[in-house]
Amino acid sequence: MARCRIFSTTYNPEGLRTGSKILRQRLRGPTLAAYYPRRAVTIRDLRKAFPDCVTWDDKEEDRLESIQM
Numbered sequence: 001m002a003r004c005r006i007f008s009t010t011y012n013p014e015g016l017r018t019g020s021k022i023l024r025q026r027l028r029g030p031t032l033a034a035y036y037p038r039r040a041v042t043i044r045d046l047r048k049a050f051p052d053c054v055t056w057d058d059k060e061e062d063r064l065e066s067i068q069m
Contacts, residue, residue, distance in 0.1 A: 004011045010020060043057040 001011055003009075010018060012018060043055055043060075046053070047055055
């Protein structure tokens with residue numbers, strides 16, 4: 001018990017699997033996000049940037065049509 005406090009480990013006399021090995025690892029999210037290219041500009045982004053410009057989004061129109069049916 002004292003050894004656990006000194007070395008900042010968890011007390012586990014039964015040797016059960018706790019997942020602490022996985023939780024101590026570095027996060028992989030930033031590395032994986034940097035691997036993939038940045039997202040391209042979408043119709044929604046253009047609409048936000050230029051609200052007075054008329055745009056056509058086929059996917060959104062199809063979605064709205066399916067809702068109305």
